[in-house]
Amino acid sequence: MKSRFAPSPTGDLHIGSIRTALFAWAWAKKHQGKFVLRIEDTDIERSTKSSINNILESMDWLGLEYEEGPFYQTNNFDRYKEIIKQLLNNDKAYYCQCSKERLQKLREDALKKGDKAKYDGHCKNKNLTTGVVRFKNPTQGLVVFNDEIKGEIIINNKELDDLIIARYDSTPTYNLTVVIDDHDMGIDYVIRGDDHINNTPRQINLYKALNWDLPKFAHLPMILGSDGKRLSKRHAVVGIMNYKQQGFLPEALLNYLARLGWSYGDKELFSINELIELFTLKNINKSPAIFDSTKLLWINQEHIKNSSIKNINKHLAWHLQQKNIIINDGPDINKVIQHLQQRSKTLVEMAEQSKMFYQDFDKFEENLANKHFKDKKMLQLLLSKLEKLNIWEADNIKIIIQDVCSELDIGFGKVGQPFRLALSGSGNAGNIDITAELVGKKRTLQRLKMAINF
RNA sequence: GUCGCCUUCGUCUAUCGGUUAGGACACCGGGUUUUCAUCCCGGCAAGAGGAGUUCGAUUCUCCUAGGCGAUGCCA
DSSP: OEEEEOOOOSSSOBHHHHHHHHHHHHHHHHTTOEEEEEEOOOOTTTOOHHHHHHHHHHHHHHTOOOSEEEEEGGGGHHHHHHHHHHHHHTTSEEEEOOOHHHHHHHHHHHHHTTOOOOOTTTSSOTTOOSSEEEEOOOSSSEEEEEETTTEEEEEEGGGOOOOEEEOTTSOBOHHHHHHHHHHHTTOOEEEEEGGGTTTHHHHHHHHHHHTOOOOEEEEEOOEEOTTSSBOOTTTSOOBHHHHHHTTOOHHHHHHHHHHSSBOBTTBOOOOHHHHHHHOOGGGBOSSOEEOOHHHHHHHHHHHHHHSOHHHHHHHHHHHHHHTTOOTTSSSOHHHHHHHHGGGOSSHHHHHHHHHHHHOOOSOOOHHHHHHHSOOHHHHHHHHHHHHTOOSOOHHHHHHHHHHHHHHHTOOHHHHHHHHHHHHHSSSOOSOHHHHHHHHOHHHHHHHHHHHHTO
């Protein structure tokens, strides 16, 4: 069993494309089959090296490993030419040099007869040896195929014109190259977006003309933006690598994308292994789905909460680096992760919040400081008690806070809140005692003094 | 225009003819909590419209409407 992902490198890898890749990948893995990456770069004008790198980088970040590839269609031109020649020789294709105007007229005439233009026979010069190459699509009959997702689809050959399989400069076009490569690579599941449904009958005719066996086709519904239009940059961040930058866990993105159009009962959260195990084409929805970044954020949060510290650490490291947070000078990062794990929606948030443990700051948030640093007496008492504390542990710190409370006869919040602000600079921190433990004695005392002098 | 695909809460979805149409996100209440968050409890909210088949349709069939897609020497 073999499936493939065949993106064209004409921009950053799109979130919709990745969902297609995910399904093809999961389907192959589930069957202990192979997953192939093929770069469809036959449009030399629009293909770029940076897009190729972006594809590779995205696949790598997401962990969508491929057993074969990446293959590049531009490396396979000899094979395509061979097939084009074969089709030409067998009278299954022909050269055409008709002008746009002529073609337009041919189309209109054909339309009047309820037909689509078949140019063969209209091309006056039958002995051409240059020009675009057109495939002779059958003029009658039906193309019927059973889509693994959509069910039976029937298209009349009358609707199909003679498609171009080679450009004027003799480079092959998409509809031909997919057929050749999918055949040559032994792909048995063609899983792709349903914007390709209309191409499928043409491709099937090509398979038939070549006497090749058909693969199975599975056409996934598209992902739409909030206005119901095809998802684009207008709606949401569409490039995969942006999601890395925004602090998403790859498995969370994959989880969200999988649930968009596919389901397994009421289950919402899936590990990568569960995704592979539980995935089936038949549970894929037929209708398009609207992308919802809010739910993605929730799923990310859930994955962060449930993930191992080791795994978070692996992905957080990159974010810490982006923010120039050096973790040598401070507490064990694993403890910080454990502390922040239940309170971060993204890794960016987590990195941001971990700053206080590794970096000094020189000012507090003004409004909060004005509000909370009035009671200097309390701060002094807290400072002097903490200075004397030998074993710097959360439990002991908590006891000291309680001592201060009872000595001054005030509530926990009256001490905790100013203390929290002193430690974090912004008042946004978790458990005060654990926070203090992680910040460390030296920095805690320093910051308390700063608060007293505010 | 033509052809194709699609149509359950705002959003993602469950339902394999008989359910008070379930879950999740979001939102709105309430509780726990030393802030925020977590956590717990509760609430709001749906079968596009019309025919038909059937004892019974969200579920099957057809029509209409709407949406999306294709109609490229893009993929």
